[in-house]
Amino acid sequence: MTVIVWTAVGSLAAWLWLLLGQGFFWRTDVRLPPGEDPPRGGWPTVCVVVPARDEAAVLGESLPSLLAQDYPGRAEVFLIDDGSTDGTGELARALGRRGGLPLTVASPGEPPAGWTGKLWAVRHGLALARAREPEYLLLTDADIAHAPDSLRRLVAAARTGGFDVVSQMARLRVESLWERLVVPAFVYFFAQLYPFRWIGRRGGRTAAAAGGCVLLRAETAGRVRIPDAIRHAVIDDVALARAVKGGGGHVWLGLADRVDSVRPYPRLHDLWRMVSRSAYAQLRHNPLLLAGTVAGLALVYLAPPVALVAGLAAGGAAAVLAGGAAWLVMTATYVPMLRYYRQSLWLAPLLPFTAFLYLLMTVDSAVQHYRGRGAAWKGRTYARPDAIPEEG
Known part of the structure; x- marks a missing residue:
């Protein structure tokens, strides 16, 4: 004994x-900080980049939420089809024809050695977006649904707070028994490893982001060479935040209220x-x-x-x-x-x-x-x- x-x-x-x-870390009150609406200087141009590989099962719920964003400034969506075999690209084009924000669907081909497929797709999307000269880039996954004011609130928070990255931990689906047991703990463990309050400190070393929703200043992305500098990262969101903080940028991460993952995880497997x-x-x-x-x-x-x-x-x-x-x-x-x-x-x-x-x-x-x-x-x-x- x-x-x-x-x-x-x-x-x-x-x-x-x-x-x-x-x-x-256990507190859940770190939420998107309020921002000026409209922000000083007006609403900047934003390009939304969505890497997608075999996402037809969830795209019908997520992509329309992006195209329907109530954003007062100029915004455009780029969905990058990463070699899908389930008709993801065709479905995205069909959804784009229903109206909303302009949508471009493109494919970069297979990633070269040393690149993950997602980051290769992001690189292709950022190259297309660069022609629009955006001030901000929203990197979001194909299984993430956004409330109509999501982009507006993200940009207002970034502009007002002077953040280079504003990221929200999307609320994951919790419906099955295993999701109830495992999903909240997943976010709890993540916050324990990367306390959100520490991430938001200027000059602090703790850095992390949540890949489902990352608003990134375009100038910062170019300066720290995103995504080339992290091209092989499997945990790309944390690597992105570290690169931005390492380059002197200011990162904010918190829990989302109006950004949700629609991907089901019904089984323990x-x-x-x-x-x-x-x-x-x-x-x-x-x-x-x-x-x-x-x-x-x-x-x-x-x-x-x-x-x-x-x-x-x-x-x-x-x-x-x-x-x-x-x-x-x-x-x-x-x-x-x-x-x-x-x-x-x-x-x-x-x-x-x-x-x-x-x-x-x-x-x-x-x-x-x-x-x-x-x-x-x-x-x-x-x-x-x-x-x-x-x-x-």
């Missing part, structure tokens, strides 16, 4: 530090694939970081319930108190995210189970990487960055 007690005490100490010392395809890349394909992550997840999330149960079984009051207190703090920090996703608060005590699933997904991501199937998505598998030759 002594080992269990000290492990539980360590977990409790970790949770007290996370509660107070990790940028209040679907969610498992979403997480495991990039989890080991997040750890830089480093076995030591993997071991540390597994140990950290076990200490922080698994030790509290294990200590509580073991203490109750063996009559160890210290284990019960330390394990129970750590589990209680953990549960309390998860409640705001469940409220944001409008889910039952009874899911909060199940966070250790969900964390155990993420632990397994992370290990599986490493296993798939060493089997040569890591970072696989929609028929493509990407090499680790240090295996890619640099351009001359």
